[in-house]
Amino acid sequence: MTLSASRQLHAFLLLLLLMASSRMALAHHVLGRPAYSLNEDSNTPPSMQVETQIGDYFVTYMVFPAFPRPNEPGRINLYARRMDNNQPFPGQVTFRVRDDNWFHSNEETLGVQPPVDNVFRQNFQFLKAGSYIVSASFEADGAPYIIDFPLRIGKPSAVGPIGLAVAAIVILLLLVNLIQRKRLVRDRIRHAHAGDKDRTRSQKQRP
């Protein structure tokens, strides 16, 4: 009971430490879950679009094309309006990008954009296919706002997961097969030995 309580205390202290050391503490932060959309009233191509509320702002952003590919240009359009008076955000938005993995270290700045007709436009062109996180950040009323959204460039590998699953299953079944063969051979030898012993014993018992 004491041990568990001390562990809990350690975990709580660790959490506090993490919270205190975080650089992004007290920033308005939101994750955009992407949805694909098509505007039937205009001739714009399909886009990946997210609408979200963050702090005092209602933010919409779109990625064109919906499925960007490596070495092909793309564009992010971001709109930010205050929820109380519908006024557009007048400042600048910084767009950054990083790899979408647990240990992301390489963060690059895509650009810092002022609004043009209340839209923050950021062009991009990725050289390599992969999963990225685009981060749009701005500061309003002294508070930082950060909006992250995943961006997939190119198609994810389809053969890789199948190959891995098939390889895992085949290796497992081969291992089981090998072990079972060994077991069978061992059982046969044991039975043969037992048979020999029985035969010797019965010969000895013979008068």
Add this chain to the structure above:
Amino acid sequence: MVMNYPGLPTTWGWIVAACVAAIVLWALTAPTPGTAGERHLAARWRLGRTPLVGKHLLRLTTRHWPLVVLRVIMVVLFLLIIAAGLFGSPIPQRNIATVFTWNIWWTGVIISVVLVGTVWCAVCPWDTLARWLVHHRLWRRPAPHTSLNLRVPRYLKNLWPALFLFIALTWLELGAGITVSPHATALLALFMIVLAVASQALFERSAFCRYFCPVGRTIGCYSQLAPVELRPIDRNTCERCETLDCYYGNEALPPCPTSLVMGRIQQNSYCISCGNCTQSCPQQNIDWQLRPPGVEAMRGSRPHWDEAWFMLGLLALTGFHGITMMPFWEKGISHLARMIGDSGQLLTSFSIGLAICMLAVIGLYALAVGATRFWTGAQLHYRHVFASLAFVCLPLAFAYHVAHNLNHLVRESAGISSVIANPFGTGTLPLCLAETSQRLNHLLIPQTMLHTIQASLIIVGFLLAVQILRHRLQRMAQPGRGHRTALLPMLLFAAVITGFHMWLLMQPMVMRM
């Protein structure tokens, strides 16, 4: 544009509240369950004796080919889903992998328990594929040396692995957003196959189904409330049986995959309806039977510590499912992320939210159990009371789970015909606003009917919970001590949970796809 489904009207809230109050009053004033009630609970109806269809039903359940055909169909469908997820369109509404897995199967499989108990497990493609791959047989008894046939280690012989996998599944579904990614859905399917094959290749019988499968265990737990059961027709025949073909199998048929002896079976939880026993029994003494719903949870099932936690986990996670689809959830998580400095996909904030929801339900239940134990006056171990009363959680969780899933099924299955026609979604475009609105307004059944069913489910769930509580408590309470007073804490717990579930159903729900 974020689209919301309308919640139940306030009138339904008042109706449910009135019904809950009436049931509580009845529970506090009605005499303790007696022999008349026991007789009613013992009533059974053999499906094989049903006029006109009984004979055909019996024939279907004692032959192997109907199940084999269904399993082949399920495996083909499952492989199609994997292929579509990996090679098809990334638009979730246009790909059969996401539409079928999350809108049809995941919602429908829980609803199926109401009608057919654990029948899904009998045709489950994970287990079928694993058995085919390891044993190289479509249905017959496998050769003895195809699997290592190891005994499952003692520390894994419980429902903890399934509970952790269920929490992980919830985390992937709601936290990592796997439901809107056909590729991730296919990866999950592949992972489950590898897990099922590994379990089949290493352990004896179907250890995956019995201990590890989160879906199977969820269905198993809920099936204790189902109105159907697979049981011996005459228990005396089983008493006299010397071959135990149901447990050992025979020359042609494999044994029970979850090590059940039909003569002693008391609960549905671990029966996967595979039909081995109905086919192998030399006396043809096993048949499907109808029974009063919830009877097993009232008196048949034995309380177990791990199963109690699983049921409690189900209750917490079903409520959590509902919370995450409320418009306020994203705002709340965003606030939490701001407080703790979470970044990236806000998975830490989500995990904390999940933990808080689970702890809140567990804490509330633990308090109610403590108070009940005090008022029963019996010298019972807290652990025993905790495990015994956990059955009360089952109808509460099930009723909300079905009501919530019904919402998804009725409102989100509009695009199923288009994905059947084009499973990979080749050449399709994302949904435009008009199509999204059209789908939102296209319901399988009228909205008033949906609301009536949802509210009725919540009332029936509460009624069953109270019935289970009365029967379970009757066994525990010390004679002469206030049985009715002892009902109060758990009645309050059930009423609070029911009220919370009803409130969730009355809120507008964010459209998943």
